[in-house]
Amino acid sequence: MAGYLCRRVFAALMILLGVSFITFVLLYVLPADPVRQIAGRSATAQTVENIRQQLGLDQPLLVQYARYLAGLVQGDMGRSYLQRTEVSSLITARLPASLLLMAGGIVCELLIGLTLGVIAAIFRGRPLDQGLMVTSFVAVSAPQFVVGLLLLYVFAVQLGWFPIGGYGTAAHLVLPAVTLGIMGSGWYSRMMRSSMIEVLRQDYIRTARAKGLTRSRILFRHALPNAILPIIAMIGIDIGIFMGGLVVVESVFGWPGIGQLAWQAIQRVDIPVIMGVTMVSATAIVLGNLLADIVTPFIDPRIKMR
Amino acid sequence: QDYTPDPAATPGGTITVTYKDDVATLDPAIGYDWQNWSMIKSLFDGLMDYVPGTTELRPGLAESYEVSEDGTVFTFALRQGVTFHNGREMTAEDVKYSLDRVTNPETQSPGAGFFASIAGYDAVTAGEADSLSGVEVVDPLTIRITLSRPDATFLHVMALNFASVVPQEVVEEFGADFGTNPVGTGAFTLAEWTIGQRVVFEKNADYWRDGVPYLDGVTFEVGQEPIVALLRLQQGEVDVPGDGIPPAKFQEVMDDPDQAARVVEGGQLHTGYITLNVNTPPFDQLAVREAVNMAINKDRIIQVINGRAVPATQPLPPSMPGYTEGFAGFPYDVEGAKAKPAEAGLADGFTTELYVMNTDPNPRIAQAIQQDLSQIGIEVEIRSLAQANVIEAGGAGEAPMIWSGGMAWIADFPDPSNFYGPILGCAGAGDGGWNWSKFCDEAIDATATEADSFVDPASPERLELWSQVYQDVMAQAPWVPVFNEQRYTMKSARMGGADALYVDPVSIPVNYDYVFVTE
Amino acid sequence: MADTSPIPLHAPAAPAGVLRRLMRRKLALFGLAIIVAVVGGAILAPWIVRYGPNEQLFDGLTLQGAPMPPGGDFLLGTDLLGRDLFARMLYGARTSLIIGVVANGAALIIGTLVGLTAGFLRGWVGAVLMRFTDLMMAFPALLLAICLAAIFQPSLWIVAMVIALVNWVQTARVVYTETTSLAEREFIAAERTLGASGSRILFRHILPHLVPTLIVWGTLGISVTVLLEATLSFLGVGVQPPTPSWGNIIFENQTYFQAAPWLVFIPGAAILLLALAFNLVGDALRDVLDPTQRGRD
Amino acid sequence: MSEPLLSVRGLTVSVRDRGVLRPLVSDLSFDLRAGEVLAIAGESGSGKSITSLALMGLLPNNVAVTSGQMLLDGTDLARLSEGQMRPLRGSRVAMIFQEPMTSLNPVQTIGTQLTEAVRAHQLLSRKAARVAAIQALRQVRIPEPDRRMGQYPHELSGGMRQRVMIAMALALRPALLIADEPTTALDVTVQREVLDLLRDLQAQTGTAIILITHDMGVVAETADHVVIMQAGRKVEDGTTPQVFAAPRAPYTRDLLAAVPRLGAGAERAAPLPPEAAVPVARLTDTSVHFDIGANFLGRPTHRVHAAVGVSFDIRPGETFGLVGESGCGKSTIAKALAGLVPHQGRIDVAGQTLSDLGAQARKDICRDIQMVFQDPMAALDPRMKVGDAVAEPLVIHGIGSPAERRARTEDLFRRVGLTPDQMARYPHEFSGGQRQRICVARALALRPRLIICDESVSALDVSVQARVLALLQELKTDFGVSYLFISHDMAVVENIVDRLAVMYLGQIVEMGTRDQIFGNPQHPYTQRLLDAVPIPDPTRKGRPYLRPAGEPPSPVRRIGDPAIRVALTDIGGGHLVGLAQA
Numbered sequence A: 001m002a003g004y005l006c007r008r009v010f011a012a013l014m015i016l017l018g019v020s021f022i023t024f025v026l027l028y029v030l031p032a033d034p035v036r037q038i039a040g041r042s043a044t045a046q047t048v049e050n051i052r053q054q055l056g057l058d059q060p061l062l063v064q065y066a067r068y069l070a071g072l073v074q075g076d077m078g079r080s081y082l083q084r085t086e087v088s089s090l091i092t093a094r095l096p097a098s099l100l101l102m103a104g105g106i107v108c109e110l111l112i113g114l115t116l117g118v119i120a121a122i123f124r125g126r127p128l129d130q131g132l133m134v135t136s137f138v139a140v141s142a143p144q145f146v147v148g149l150l151l152l153y154v155f156a157v158q159l160g161w162f163p164i165g166g167y168g169t170a171a172h173l174v175l176p177a178v179t180l181g182i183m184g185s186g187w188y189s190r191m192m193r194s195s196m197i198e199v200l201r202q203d204y205i206r207t208a209r210a211k212g213l214t215r216s217r218i219l220f221r222h223a224l225p226n227a228i229l230p231i232i233a234m235i236g237i238d239i240g241i242f243m244g245g246l247v248v249v250e251s252v253f254g255w256p257g258i259g260q261l262a263w264q265a266i267q268r269v270d271i272p273v274i275m276g277v278t279m280v281s282a283t284a285i286v287l288g289n290l291l292a293d294i295v296t297p298f299i300d301p302r303i304k305m306r
Numbered sequence B: 001q002d003y004t005p006d007p008a009a010t011p012g013g014t015i016t017v018t019y020k021d022d023v024a025t026l027d028p029a030i031g032y033d034w035q036n037w038s039m040i041k042s043l044f045d046g047l048m049d050y051v052p053g054t055t056e057l058r059p060g061l062a063e064s065y066e067v068s069e070d071g072t073v074f075t076f077a078l079r080q081g082v083t084f085h086n087g088r089e090m091t092a093e094d095v096k097y098s099l100d101r102v103t104n105p106e107t108q109s110p111g112a113g114f115f116a117s118i119a120g121y122d123a124v125t126a127g128e129a130d131s132l133s134g135v136e137v138v139d140p141l142t143i144r145i146t147l148s149r150p151d152a153t154f155l156h157v158m159a160l161n162f163a164s165v166v167p168q169e170v171v172e173e174f175g176a177d178f179g180t181n182p183v184g185t186g187a188f189t190l191a192e193w194t195i196g197q198r199v200v201f202e203k204n205a206d207y208w209r210d211g212v213p214y215l216d217g218v219t220f221e222v223g224q225e226p227i228v229a230l231l232r233l234q235q236g237e238v239d240v241p242g243d244g245i246p247p248a249k250f251q252e253v254m255d256d257p258d259q260a261a262r263v264v265e266g267g268q269l270h271t272g273y274i275t276l277n278v279n280t281p282p283f284d285q286l287a288v289r290e291a292v293n294m295a296i297n298k299d300r301i302i303q304v305i306n307g308r309a310v311p312a313t314q315p316l317p318p319s320m321p322g323y324t325e326g327f328a329g330f331p332y333d334v335e336g337a338k339a340k341p342a343e344a345g346l347a348d349g350f351t352t353e354l355y356v357m358n359t360d361p362n363p364r365i366a367q368a369i370q371q372d373l374s375q376i377g378i379e380v381e382i383r384s385l386a387q388a389n390v391i392e393a394g395g396a397g398e399a400p401m402i403w404s405g406g407m408a409w410i411a412d413f414p415d416p417s418n419f420y421g422p423i424l425g426c427a428g429a430g431d432g433g434w435n436w437s438k439f440c441d442e443a444i445d446a447t448a449t450e451a452d453s454f455v456d457p458a459s460p461e462r463l464e465l466w467s468q469v470y471q472d473v474m475a476q477a478p479w480v481p482v483f484n485e486q487r488y489t490m491k492s493a494r495m496g497g498a499d500a501l502y503v504d505p506v507s508i509p510v511n512y513d514y515v516f517v518t519e
Numbered sequence C: 001m002a003d004t005s006p007i008p009l010h011a012p013a014a015p016a017g018v019l020r021r022l023m024r025r026k027l028a029l030f031g032l033a034i035i036v037a038v039v040g041g042a043i044l045a046p047w048i049v050r051y052g053p054n055e056q057l058f059d060g061l062t063l064q065g066a067p068m069p070p071g072g073d074f075l076l077g078t079d080l081l082g083r084d085l086f087a088r089m090l091y092g093a094r095t096s097l098i099i100g101v102v103a104n105g106a107a108l109i110i111g112t113l114v115g116l117t118a119g120f121l122r123g124w125v126g127a128v129l130m131r132f133t134d135l136m137m138a139f140p141a142l143l144l145a146i147c148l149a150a151i152f153q154p155s156l157w158i159v160a161m162v163i164a165l166v167n168w169v170q171t172a173r174v175v176y177t178e179t180t181s182l183a184e185r186e187f188i189a190a191e192r193t194l195g196a197s198g199s200r201i202l203f204r205h206i207l208p209h210l211v212p213t214l215i216v217w218g219t220l221g222i223s224v225t226v227l228l229e230a231t232l233s234f235l236g237v238g239v240q241p242p243t244p245s246w247g248n249i250i251f252e253n254q255t256y257f258q259a260a261p262w263l264v265f266i267p268g269a270a271i272l273l274l275a276l277a278f279n280l281v282g283d284a285l286r287d288v289l290d291p292t293q294r295g296r297d
Numbered sequence D: 001m002s003e004p005l006l007s008v009r010g011l012t013v014s015v016r017d018r019g020v021l022r023p024l025v026s027d028l029s030f031d032l033r034a035g036e037v038l039a040i041a042g043e044s045g046s047g048k049s050i051t052s053l054a055l056m057g058l059l060p061n062n063v064a065v066t067s068g069q070m071l072l073d074g075t076d077l078a079r080l081s082e083g084q085m086r087p088l089r090g091s092r093v094a095m096i097f098q099e100p101m102t103s104l105n106p107v108q109t110i111g112t113q114l115t116e117a118v119r120a121h122q123l124l125s126r127k128a129a130r131v132a133a134i135q136a137l138r139q140v141r142i143p144e145p146d147r148r149m150g151q152y153p154h155e156l157s158g159g160m161r162q163r164v165m166i167a168m169a170l171a172l173r174p175a176l177l178i179a180d181e182p183t184t185a186l187d188v189t190v191q192r193e194v195l196d197l198l199r200d201l202q203a204q205t206g207t208a209i210i211l212i213t214h215d216m217g218v219v220a221e222t223a224d225h226v227v228i229m230q231a232g233r234k235v236e237d238g239t240t241p242q243v244f245a246a247p248r249a250p251y252t253r254d255l256l257a258a259v260p261r262l263g264a265g266a267e268r269a270a271p272l273p274p275e276a277a278v279p280v281a282r283l284t285d286t287s288v289h290f291d292i293g294a295n296f297l298g299r300p301t302h303r304v305h306a307a308v309g310v311s312f313d314i315r316p317g318e319t320f321g322l323v324g325e326s327g328c329g330k331s332t333i334a335k336a337l338a339g340l341v342p343h344q345g346r347i348d349v350a351g352q353t354l355s356d357l358g359a360q361a362r363k364d365i366c367r368d369i370q371m372v373f374q375d376p377m378a379a380l381d382p383r384m385k386v387g388d389a390v391a392e393p394l395v396i397h398g399i400g401s402p403a404e405r406r407a408r409t410e411d412l413f414r415r416v417g418l419t420p421d422q423m424a425r426y427p428h429e430f431s432g433g434q435r436q437r438i439c440v441a442r443a444l445a446l447r448p449r450l451i452i453c454d455e456s457v458s459a460l461d462v463s464v465q466a467r468v469l470a471l472l473q474e475l476k477t478d479f480g481v482s483y484l485f486i487s488h489d490m491a492v493v494e495n496i497v498d499r500l501a502v503m504y505l506g507q508i509v510e511m512g513t514r515d516q517i518f519g520n521p522q523h524p525y526t527q528r529l530l531d532a533v534p535i536p537d538p539t540r541k542g543r544p545y546l547r548p549a550g551e552p553p554s555p556v557r558r559i560g561d562p563a564i565r566v567a568l569t570d571i572g573g574g575h576l577v578g579l580a581q582a
């Protein structure tokens, strides 16, 4: 177990190193000059040159990268070009909100997706199943921005059940989490359906029936844990997909997460912030996958951590 | 008295203002977007200031000032008893420190260039001196600034945020984090800053101007989609939508008399234009540039943005001194425009590219332009890119045409010179400069310099010269001035104060110091 | 797919049988009809529409600059520039088909190939491939898309390529997992003892078993990629205006969902229908092709 | 005589297939009294399982009871709704399924699965249910029942799992227990134990048992009454001694004739094929191990010594047997020979050393060695038509034109007793025996010199088994192939092999000709294997069987701790016997 974790953490660090390097190179070749942005429109060539030197942007790529890494190791992600604030403080201020939203999104998509998937599997081939299939495609095809605005309009403005955007209480979380989770719920319902159908065919389900167990016990105690196994690996993948959704959902609901930060940084080529957000999100994804791998053996005792 | 306070004004109450983007910084030497511009104005003061709701200069921290005959020496007498938010009294030393700081290359201030006329500026930029030789502390309440050349706009420069007075000890304490821990002499102090959520201002009880501010506090909520902000305004949760009325909601708001009554319209010192790169064929030919100018149906473009602008004929916006009344520019004339490319030997038309920033409504405007130009045989490919990429392409001279929307010039101060140097003069035409037309005419530059050497910025001869400069520019047609955007904003029912305060030309979107709530 | 043997063991050609069996399913027929309609509409667009897709019509806007609702002169209404939405939808189908079908298909193929090889080969090749997949998974796809599209000049095919390059990762992961478990199955060992080459085992024996999974991922991927293209447009690195695509019609107009709902919901419904149609056909195809499923639910 | 516990009258079960009702079981009647064991025997696909599922009310969706009665204590099970049936399941009627490997939920502990069965029918506290469950485990003689409660199914061997299944079925002391081929998937020694257990339990609790099997030996040893089924109909019934002594239906006679009997092979003494200069295959000190576990560097910590220092050779035209219980390394040897796992030591096939071969030569070797797997369903690609599957090796090795290949495939089909028109079907459309014949046909396609049969007939019912064995014999004479015949069924082995080796814990413990081993078994392990074989003769019931103490030792050792080797000594005539070393 400990050995397994050591190796996985090492692999994760290698992946993060790879991500940082690729991002760095991509941003380096990007056709936009951050110094221009900093210097402002009335700056002289002299000023621009000064700033470039101060930021070390005149150095070769590898030197810049090495410096960045050296800083990163010490927990220094640099300062935002535009806000002049430390990237680490920008991120730490916003990360909890994003994590909360992501957790909410995952809970929502699992709750909705798995429930619908199980129902579809039970009623497979019947109109209800087909109806749910259409529903899951609607969920996947619906643009998040529109979904978010619609939910906001109906449940917050018209019905007044939830606050109109913002951050703080549990009530604030509901609509953004649902918006973020809807797309995933479409995927999960499809995955869950096929997984569940497969499991319901297994011999041990027949055994459970032969024991005279109730339908619900068979479904929830025997079928569900088995059907969920292939889904767990998906949750790891999901965190990556969520990063894109965060940008949209956070802006619709005024959620103070890193998605908004990333969006602004990308629009304005604020390289240290882009790097920082990338590293944080990559870490989240890697950790998510690691977590999925660690959790699986607890649900499925056949899988050993190797 | 330069300003008569609103008799209905009552002190007290707090308001909520929303913004989409996070507040970047509140450091006056660095903040340079229209969102933090007005916030900084309320936290800091400079030697000069404007009469609320107008473009008229008035003394700020300076009680009075004297200008030498030749217009190169300015002596400011400071007000007595002005204190920073930390309680320390402000002196002439602080003024000098602030000007040294903003010009020091290490500060990386985007506004440093405005101070180029102060003696010793070049030495400071080159790193040869730490301090501006032209700024002298005469006594604790007197400061003398010597210019290396006459600069008609200098008093405006001293009213810029960049010239705000900051306390040295606080700047040094926080270093690069001064932007999140601002301390100034302004009407408000910073009470709370939660990154990504809100910035809260609190009334500065010791403010040196009597009676203001009226409000006890202002809460800026950031990260709010404009369309959501408007929904909240309609629900009474928000008082001023900082980003204005989103286009998608404009019609709805205007159709409802109750809401329409709370809409405030005002001009702003803004022009939307298309740059034509005079170095890139075929735009190196005047006839082609004229053809483009004549082919653009400005009325249709304004219709597309719901009529929120007026057609432009010249670079300067109408409310700017020096604007040439009655200048016709290039009227919309498709037939005439069709004939022009033939003059340049391009009877069959040609293909070119139009760069545009990718936020609504700019791509739409670009498509309208594209359609107009296709009428005269010019095929335009649109490059709808992120702001930074467009600026890069424009600076590098790679973009044959750029629609300026979203990055357009909003004047830093109400003086005609502000629309020339970096964007039409030779100074900005170099690699990386903001003169995206790469237009450079020595003769016009000379006239501009002459106009700026006047001592009195408002002298009619000077304005006449500027008017001439822009007419000469238009004769060469490096730009297509398309429209001057009107500012539309909204306020909640409880907000009080003259409409002008909500479309204050120098303090967008609201002059927080003078507005009040009625309940 | 199952009938991969080159030996003509049977007189009646298999495809005809498959087609006939497909035809018997009403839902599949419905799906097929939608696909045919979309593809037909995209190809025949110039002969169907009254206005060009980029034509900004004078009558298309009210004096205040508001678009026209569906009905009247404009079947599906007009957009914010006064262009005929119906024409834009038909022409936009071209773009969206390329993205949703070609790019998504390419992503599916890349993902399948990577997942298959990695799952089957193990050893260092498999390890390298999977580590690379992990890396790509940890990498923010949108950022990669933005950078790639910004480095190359954005155009439809570049965008399609970028989408294919960032979207294969999840498929690869899933295929990898399935392949590793399939590779353990005894019939694969049996193939080895027959002397079958690795590629034969992969493509003739393992691949067909992945078809159900691939159908789910492929069809759900249609919506995802079409919307991703729109996100890229929104970020300024997508298909350039005025070229219409269903995704960018939505994104251009999404804030107007109250003022001009047709500009959002019509293309949204079109994306949904297309994805659904492919799913219906895919599901039916899977049932028809998979002999072991016959007779079961 | 007392009232019957269960009375089945005119039971007909049909499947709805493309809108048509097709009977799977027709007009089946039998009675069962409390405390009796009724065996239902018959070939694969004769409707045995369907009958038992009908009794449990667990028929698949498209299958239903169409007429007849199933009276349990006077209640007609056929008329009960799902809701009425549920409480009966487990408490009145319990069932043990054929596949112990897949019939337990892999993600729940044994304890959970047992206690929930108890609590589904009795209002017991969790604690009391646990006590009952442990009691049940003790009853089926599972050592350390307390610890087992916390274990997961995969941590138990097949025999253990089947015992857990039995414990689960018996926990509530049902009146009727249905055991559907409870031992088919187990090897002889374990089968023996499970059968003994069932019999003991039945004696203790008085539960009536329906035992479904195709093994007449099992029938003879366990059942009081027998019902013989064929194609969904009952062809014969009676008490076990009656049926064995005087079978009336011709099918029963065939069935009994087909049963391999231990000792019967000895009468068929045939000369051994001569030793050739070059054996078809020769293993010299071959070992195979798998590394498992991992330390923090990812290095393995343990090693499974699946095969250790195995040496033997197979002569042309010979059938060489490899016997031993589950997990002793038989399949590993087969896989090493087929090149599916890496090995140490030396393996020569047709004079070429395997480890020296390049890719092409390795592929060519496949033409000499072919393998027939244990489970024909698993060994055939379910998505490939069987005709294509049989032609596949020809395609791979580029033999013949399409037309020639087709002709050859048709010929192979005829050879193995199938018709060419079945070539267009998929594997799931065949019965188990037919599938195995398809695998044999595929193995023959390349005319190999050696066919490895890894438990190729274990899963087949006797009549089919006999047919496949006959086919193998026939092919041996026709084509001169050699076989490596792997099995745990000593009776089958005795009937087919020329020489054999007995494996235990990865090593050969005894090797010799058939006569040497069966006539004069030396090693205690060999003797135990022989004792475990059920004898299809009800008159010899009650033969004692010495159960080995505890679980067999494990082949897993720490790395660096080599396996203890068994030294073989020749006790005459090439009869090698291993001496258990201290």
Ligand SMILES: Nc1ncnc2c1ncn2[C@@H]1O[C@H](COP(=O)(O)OP(=O)(O)OP(=O)(O)O)[C@@H](O)[C@H]1O
Binding pocket: D015, D024, D042, D043, D044, D045, D046, D047, D048, D049, D050, D051, D060, D062, D063, D214, D432, D461
């Ligand atoms: N769900 C089903 N649909 C259609 N036919 C079925 C179904 N289940 C079983 N059958 C058929 O019913 C017949 C009897 O099957 P059953 O499982 O009872 O055989 P069995 O006697 O138990 O054979 P075995 O010894 O192989 O287990 C077979 O021909 C089989 O193909």
Ligand SMILES: Nc1ncnc2c1ncn2[C@@H]1O[C@H](COP(=O)(O)OP(=O)(O)OP(=O)(O)O)[C@@H](O)[C@H]1O
Binding pocket: D187, D290, D291, D292, D304, D305, D306, D324, D325, D326, D327, D328, D329, D330, D331, D332, D333, D488, D555
């Ligand atoms: N890939 C593997 N990794 C680790 N251990 C393995 C592997 N394959 C087989 N083993 C182990 O090697 C030993 C021998 O296995 P093998 O399959 O050869 O037994 P067998 O005699 O064929 O048994 P059965 O009668 O059950 O088929 C067993 O303990 C098994 O668990």
Ligand SMILES: [Mg+2]
Binding pocket: D048, D049, D050, D098, D180
């Ligand atoms: Mg059966």
Ligand SMILES: [Mg+2]
Binding pocket: D330, D331, D332, D454, D455
């Ligand atoms: Mg085996």
